[in-house]
Amino acid sequence: MMRIAVAGSGGLARIFAQYLDQTVHTFIILSRQPRPALVELGYQVAVVDYDSQADLRYTLRGVDMVISTVSGGPQISLIDAAAQSGVRRFVPAEFEGPPGRRGQNDPLDRGSRATIARLREWSHNPRHQMRFTIFTCGIFYERFARGGLAAYDIGSSTSIQNQGSYLMDVGAGTAEVVEYNSSGQPIYICLTSVYDLARFVVAAIDIGPHTWPPEYRLQGDRRSVTQILEWGAAVRGVEMLLTDIIEPGNLGAHLEHATYYQDWAKAARVQELMATEQRRYDFAQPTLNPLVNIVPVPFWDWLSNHWGT
Known part of the structure; x- marks a missing residue:
């Protein structure tokens, strides 16, 4: 104990x-x-x-x-x-x-x-x-919730706690994304519910913290930005979200524009898109999932249950 x-x-x-x-x-x-x-x-x-x-x-x-x-x-x-x-x-x-x-x-x-x-x-x-030990889990599902992370009293010290602060605003039916990287490859992100993150961390204690590495990687799901947008539209019951697609080469210009006009919310969103394009939230092989008896909620299940279909 x-x-x-x-x-x-x-x-x-x-x-x-x-x-x-x-x-x-x-x-x-x-x-x-x-x-x-x-x-x-x-x-x-x-x-x-x-x-x-x-x-x-x-x-x-x-x-x-x-x-x-x-x-x-x-x-x-x-x-x-x-x-x-x-x-x-x-x-x-x-x-x-x-x-x-x-x-x-x-x-x-x-x-x-x-x-x-x-x-x-x-x-x-x-x-x-x-x-x-750092527990890397990708983007929180709850970023896409009603009210965003703020609805869960999470992220108050950041600029990404509100609904629509990252990729898509399901409630408004809008999105602001970068879908492909500078090489033309689809961009993927890993995602996990905050509840599953806690379940994973607590379950890992039974492994024995003295054996933990400096980083564990876990994930509830891994999806392309394109797939996430399609699912956002599906739970809204529309063919597609009203989407502003930013090309990777234009991200810097968008950031400069937002900074010039002191639109800090826009600047924060663009910085998150730049990080996403650079694979900040993507990793292929989780290391903790195979070690614990946790079955995380898939992103589609969470999204459809949260927003209704």
Whole structure:
């Protein structure tokens, strides 16, 4: 049995808690503010100050693993406190694209590079060695939900949390995409529901975290952008979505235009399309799927159940 700390109290943290609650492992939720609604569910909640190493270290005493859903400076502070408190394994809030697919000057970084660098430092520290594992899962299905990720209280620190922020707005029947890469090949993306992500992570604990690699890759589905658009139209009951197709060579011009007019929402969407064209969210072989007894929901099933047919 392990003692686990889930950092954060937003939607993703609550989903992790939901599945951890079905195991023999004990867990505590770290929150910046009191969360009486979570306490009423029977969860243990500790109010922490991410600017206080002493506070974090005290709270993390006796914890074996941290699952983080916080990012930026708070996550780095959490990493330092966890390592010095004897935590053995850290799961950072790095869930979508494979780290190896990220560029040097990544506009979508949001502190990821610094986070991974700090984790690597601690993993080689002889006095406070703490291993880490990134669970790469591709795009969250819930980006295509009613209200987008925001409806699940996820992604509030990003620019892609709203309905229609990525590829298509099923509710509006519109899409903004890049379908083919610069070589003319169809673009594929991997996708997973946030609920299946949590199920996979929790199931992996039974494998034994001491055997975990630095990265696990999992997926609920892998589809081309063209297929995703066709399914979006199908659940809307129309022949096709009203689609703005951007050619790969024009993405830079679209970004410059959006930046010039300070249309930051448009700029964020184009940056996501650039990342998609560069295969940021695509990988062919999941490594965790074969190791655990989890059958993820296929994307079509999720999409049709969510929007109705």
